[in-house]
Amino acid sequence: MAGLVTTFGAGAMTNSIGEIRDADFLFVIGSNTTEAHPIIAMEMKRAVKRGATLVVADPRSIWLTSMAERHLKLRPGTDIWLLNAMANVIVTEELYDEDFVAHNTEGFEAVAETVRAYTPEAAEQVTGVPAEEIRATARQYATTRKAGIYYTLGITEHSHGTDNVYALANLVLMTGHLGHASCGMNPLRGQNNVQGANDAGATPVFLPGYQRVDDPAVLAKYQASWGVELDPTPGLNLNEMMKVAGTQLKGFFVMGEDILLSEPNVAHLEEGLNGIEFLVLQDIFLNETARFADVILPAACFAEKDGVFTNSERRVQRVRKGVEPPGEARADWEILQDLARLCGADWDYGDPAEIYAEMVKDAPKFAGISHARIEREGGIQWPCASPDEPGTTFLHEGGILRGKGLFTPVDYRPSMELEDSEYPLLLSTGRTLYHYNSATQTRREQGAGFKQPEAYVELHPKDAGRRGIADGDLVELLTRRGNLRCRALISRQVRRGCIWMPFHFAEARANLLTNDVGDAVTGTAEYKVCAAEVKRLSEQPAPVAFRGSYYAVEGPGPGKVDELPMAPVSAADPGD
Amino acid sequence: MTQPQTLTLNGRELAFAPGETVLEVAQRAGSFIPTLCHDPRLAPAGACRTCLVEIEGWRRMAPACATPATAGMAITSESGRIDRHRKSLMALYLADHPEGFVGSELGAPDQVYQLAERYAAPTDWPRMDNIRAGRPLDENPYILFDATKCIACARCTRYCDEVEAVTAITLAGRGSQTTIATVDNLSLLDTTCEMCGGCIDTCPTGAMAEKIPLLTAARPERELTKVRTTCNYCGVGCQMDLNIDPEGNGGRGKVVKITSPAPGTTTNDGNLCVKGRFAYDFIDHEDRLTTPLVRGADGQLQPASWSEALQRAAEGLLGVAERHGKDALGFISSSRCTVEENYLVQKMARAVFGTNHVHQCAAT
Structure with missing residues (x-):
């Protein structure tokens, strides 16, 4: 998001979900869309069936690659090489939009200079993606008007995540794929209200509506509205907070997050939490973090309260109360109000509509939106500055929000931890269709239990064979930060030398393994690349079934591995 | 620019866009034409024959869903002939449907029964010997296939193919044995099925239905x-x-x-995924927190009253700020909670405690 704000002046999907079906070229990078955003994937499928070209860039074969024209199966963490090489092709073959670059952007020369060294041939050496495929993708992207980029955490969850975003934005700016339908730069949000939480100012740098806390005019406005002195120094981001838990930070208020399951390098975090003095937790279930909590406040879930969520395409939509919360549980906003009053505030909100009205009063981007209006019209997409405006389907129509789009030259920096003789595999983590985040909700669901009953790691057949690991074996997974046990799923979806694991399972917390080195700008941790090793355990429990797994070697179906011939491994195997 | 093209429907002149079907023009004009196999997300199939209309100059009636609108077309959607057709068609469907409006109380309304009633279809036609095969042993937890209610309109298989694009189910068999099958009659769990439940959503009769609500004897649909x-x-x-x-x-x-x-009508265009449609058991799960908890002197979490817990929370946070300064506090908000709640957390951090140490897990 920080990258997007710098480049375009707004941190959100530039275009809308409904426009995807009309796109002619889709570049999906670092997004397993069918599993993480199934409904957006349906729009992509619809576009492809209509005749659009889909190119997927991902270290892993994902469902979408089966319908893609091209799959750029790059080595994890080498995105900058791939993207800069695409820019190199666009610059050297003069495929960029001269007019758009001249009138709507600044800094093009610097990027053109930087990408000169990133030839497709050199990129092939680093990324493993053939130079001709990079060329073809760059040409198609640059010469198709309705060409959209779609990405998620495969781009941002790196120590160079913000650089990745800049590299993508450079492509968008040089081709002018901005300001009309079915194009743009589209981060797909992982959680229901990621967009809304950022919109609302739950960030150390921004007050509501992306207004900086260190902007004196903004600060003065909020000091007047709230009637208190405010601190003009940006605070610590989440990654930084986790690192100084117990040292600089002695008390926490945590709402609706299991930091011990979700944050990287949790062993270090646990140590830190032992040194804190006080922690309040507000949630719907007891979670791992509860072990460190002094007070736990039971909250209502989405079906039990009113409010709004803002989706990936900036659409503000109502959440409506359908049932009463169980026992004494209460809506988070009611609890927050009571707590704030006990701490000296004079809050007196009657309902969420009043809170929303207060928020938009000082945040021009949302000023035209209200609960009453959503009730009448359905969801409204910001920016929407006044009640007479319809909202905004795609951004930057008739000019980029920040005035001129800012090119940012970026150079490749290797991921912070690469494979070596001791830890020869590269581990990435991610989501699956059947579970959700820390799975406090979906593991209480029987369907998910049938499809993915236990934690697992995907392993290439060759890497498995060398270690004597068979499909379904219980293995130990080790990194420099910790180890855990899970099932091995032998899969050709991962590159050789790479392994992949979902992060949903509390008994095999992938984040015991991941690296907490953060992106320099956002603090987002490097969940997507770290060095690891897998070992078969000598004692094997009873097998479990992962039914109909799309990613297993033998594909969906009830067959067992030993009943089906393994794909022959020939000398010409490209080593994927 | 060419003049907008028009046609007439029951004498009414209507404009249409190139590529629109007769059914789309009629629906846009608010004119009802019954359908069973039609779903706007799918390519027209013209399979159920429910939407047949008369077109001037055409000898046979034509399916409105699969007939492209053309300039000057004169369409009739209500006439004695059409009414007789609808009556006998629905009578045929009834003869191949469970007798006595079985199961119409639970689950989505069965449009065969609804249309049969609407057009007063005879219910005494000789019954078809329905031997359409089901998959009674499919132990998937979500999707029930009741073969007796299936009319082989193929909405579910077309949805699975055209929208979800996993092609887990397919039409199989011929004639009255035509049914909805999977490869080797496997359980949906063992196929490419992703349990999106779109087949349920598109099914006009309830042959595809939510297994859990039906099997746990939920209330009749009208009481929900x-x-x-x-x-x-x-x-x-x-x-x-x-x-x-x-x-x-x-x-x-x-x-x-x-x-x-x-x-x-909405961004998701009538679609949901496995989590959205089916993963709601957590709402009533016995593990839900139902009372505030406070850690006692013995180190154990104990149930407490709201006033006690809130008092303790306030004192704890204020105490840390007093002993170590306001910037010794961290506020972790949640992208799972509402905009309003996130607004309140950051306002609490900034305006009540004076720190900008506020963030949530998703700021990239």
């Missing part, structure tokens, strides 16, 4: 209340309807089913 809300999983923001048994859970209400709004 629907509340439109936004899904709480990923960032797509699908709109969904909570189907609530108002008397469930001892009167506090129970979500017994989740359905999607009609296609074309």
Whole structure:
């Protein structure tokens, strides 16, 4: 998001979900869309069936690659090489939009200079993606008007995540794929209200509506509205907070997050939490973090309260109360109000509509939106500055929000931890269709239990064979930060030398393994690349079934591995 | 520019856009033509023959869903001939459908029965010997296939193919044995099925249905209340309807089913995924926190009253700020909670405690 704000002046999907079906070229990078955003994937499928070209860039074969024209199966963490090489092709073959670059952007020369060294041939050496495929993708992207980029955490969850975003934005700016339908730069949000939480100012740098806390005019406005002195120094981001838990930070208020399951390098975090003095937790279930909590406040879930969520395409939509919360549980906003009053505030909100009205009063981007209006019209997409405006389907129509789009030259920096003789595999983590985040909700669901009953790691057949690991074996997974046990799923979806694991399972917390080195700008941790090793355990429990797994070697179906011939491994195997 | 093209429907002149079908023009004009196999998300199939209309100069009636509108077309959608056709067609469907309006109380309304009633179709036609095969042993937890109610309109298989694109189910067999099958009659769990439940959503008769609500004997459909809300999983923001048994859970209400709004009305276009449609058991799970907890002197969490817990929380946070300064506090908000709640957390951090140490897990 920080990258997007710098480049375009707004941190959100530039275009809308409904426009995807009309796109002619889709570049999906670092997004397993069918599993993480199934409904957006349906729009992509619809576009492809209509005749659009889909190119997927991902270290892993994902469902979408089966319908893609091209799959750029790059080595994890080498995105900058791939993207800069695409820019190199666009610059050297003069495929960029001269007019758009001249009138709507600044800094093009610097990027053109930087990408000169990133030839497709050199990129092939680093990324493993053939130079001709990079060329073809760059040409198609640059010469198709309705060409959209779609990405998620495969781009941002790196120590160079913000650089990745800049590299993508450079492509968008040089081709002018901005300001009309079915194009743009589209981060797909992982959680229901990621967009809304950022919109609302739950960030150390921004007050509501992306207004900086260190902007004196903004600060003065909020000091007047709230009637208190405010601190003009940006605070610590989440990654930084986790690192100084117990040292600089002695008390926490945590709402609706299991930091011990979700944050990287949790062993270090646990140590830190032992040194804190006080922690309040507000949630719907007891979670791992509860072990460190002094007070736990039971909250209502989405079906039990009113409010709004803002989706990936900036659409503000109502959440409506359908049932009463169980026992004494209460809506988070009611609890927050009571707590704030006990701490000296004079809050007196009657309902969420009043809170929303207060928020938009000082945040021009949302000023035209209200609960009453959503009730009448359905969801409204910001920016929407006044009640007479319809909202905004795609951004930057008739000019980029920040005035001129800012090119940012970026150079490749290797991921912070690469494979070596001791830890020869590269581990990435991610989501699956059947579970959700820390799975406090979906593991209480029987369907998910049938499809993915236990934690697992995907392993290439060759890497498995060398270690004597068979499909379904219980293995130990080790990194420099910790180890855990899970099932091995032998899969050709991962590159050789790479392994992949979902992060949903509390008994095999992938984040015991991941690296907490953060992106320099956002603090987002490097969940997507770290060095690891897998070992078969000598004692094997009873097998479990992962039914109909799309990613297993033998594909969906009830067959067992030993009943089906393994794909022959020939000398010409490209080593994927 | 060419002049907008027009046709007439029951004498009314209507403009249409190139590529529109007769059914689309009629629906846009608010004129009802019955359909069973039509779903705007799917390519027209013209399979159920319910939407037949008369077109001037055409000897045979034509399916409105699969007939492209052309300039000057004169269409009749209500006439004695059409009415006779609808009556006998529905009588045929009834002869191949469970007798006595079975199961119409639970689950989505069966449109065969509805249309049969609407057109007063005879119910005494000789019954077909229905030997359509089901998959009674499919132990998937969500999707029930009741072969007796299937009319082989192929909405579910076309949806699975054209929209979800996993092609887990297919038409199999011939004639009255035509059924909805999987490869080798496997359980849906063992196929490419992703359990999106789109087959349920598109099914016009309830042959594809939500297994859990039906098997746990939920209330009749008409006694459920629907509340439109936004899904709480990923960032797509699908709109969904909570189907609530108002008397469930001892009167506090129970979500017994989740359905999607009609296609074309919201961002998700009538679609939902496995989590959105089916993963709602957590709402009433016994592990839900139902009372505040406070850690006692013995180090154990003990149930407490709200006033006690809130007092303790306030004192704890204020105490840290007093001893170590305001910037010794960290506020972690949640992208799972509402905008309003996130606003309040950051306002609490900034305006009440004076720190900008506020963030949530998703700021990239």
